[in-house]
Amino acid sequence: MSEKQLQSNDEIDLFELFLTLWEGKWLILGASLLAAVLGFAYITLTPNNFEAKLNIAPLSANDISDYSALNSIVAADLESTAKTGMFTPRYHSDTLPFFEVTELYLANAFYTVLANYSLSEILGFAPKNLTENQAGQGYQNSLEDASRSFKTSFGKDGMIVITFQGKNEALAQQIIETTLQAVDIKTKTAVIDDFQNQTSEHSARKKFILKELSVEKSFVTANFSKNIEQETDKLKEHLEIAITLGIENPFEKGFTNHAFGNTETYFKGRKALEAEIAILMKRKPNESHLPDLKRINTAMSLIEKDGTAKTAKEALEKNPLSEGKTFKATNYNTVQMPFVYEKKPTLILALSIVLGGFLGMATILVRNAINSRKSVEL
Secondary structure, three states: OOOOHHHHHHHHHHHHHHHHHHHHHHHHHHHHHHHHHHHHHHHHHHHEEEEEEEEEEEOOOOOHHHHHHOOOOEEOHHHHHOOOOOOOOOOOOOEEEEOOOOHHHHHHHHHHHHHHHHHHHHOOOOOOHHHHHOHHHHHHHHHHHHHHHHHEEEEEOOOOOEEEEOOHHHHOOOOOOOOHHHHHHHEEEEHHHHHHHHHHHHHHHHHHHHHHHHHHHHHHHHHHHHHHHHHHHHHHHHHHHHHHOOOOOOOOOOOOOOOOOOOOOHHHHHHHHHHHHHHHOOOOOOOOHHHHHHHHHHHHHHHHHHHHHHHHHHHOOOOOOOOOOOOOOEEHHHOOEEEEOOOOOOHHHHHHHHHHHHHHHHHHHHHHHHHHHHHHHO
16 A cells, blocks of 8 residues: 555544544533533532731831830930949840830731730630621631631741631631731730830839948948947047046157157047047038948939839820820731632633543544444444
């Protein structure tokens, strides 16, 4: 058989194949429609879960500027003011702000709430007006789906990523929106608690240092009085000797400074000793006699006048942390949250039609092959 004849036979075979499929076109069409119906039934009757992903960003510098008054308050260095050299300071402060609210601080506080509480617990922080219409079975099912799959992550740049799964976009968006509002409420409470702890610690430090200074002051004055008493007693002893020896004035009775080397105090004489004793007994502990007392009094005055905590509380009332003002710890937009579905309806339907068509064609070809074989046998 020549090459030309083979080619002609091939063309005839392809033509016959086309005619065979064409004759069974209704079967192919029917199989495709049946497969499409089955695919559509699968799409509509089985749940199509999605995964939602929300990126939560730290606040902008413009948002943080609302806290500038609070952030500009520098903590008073109480320890340096009260430095005595006798008591070791228990605390150390520097020139950092008394209480600084930054983008990362708020983002971390926000994430801490997300990480430490379940979704149901977080929703418990929300006010009733946000949750009063959320008792339906559909909502509860969506909440259970989200709770089982709820995951969070926190990046070094303060970016928080939330992922969860569900079946109903509207309910899922409602749940996550309420959740994030509740997290903001809890975060605000946590930040205020941090601030109150800071002010309480500062007040405690202030009270502690003042107590230490008071103790030191008592020690310095008591030590001064003790030294005066000891010096007075010593002079009184020498006064008795001077009276016994009859020394009224310095260097009487032929005694000279050189006669006994360093002259004993009683050689000053009765009059001088009595005058010196009188002066000592009138001397009171004051700053002119005690440099340490002057330092202590100055330090106590400065520390008592320290108004860091009060100023910080006043600044707090002027920023979003104050009661009644809108507070947000991060930036997010749930409206633009993408939903990625596990099932692709269009793709499933297209594949169903194609598979049905191939199944129909295969049926026709197999049937034709069987008929041809029977004809040959006959």
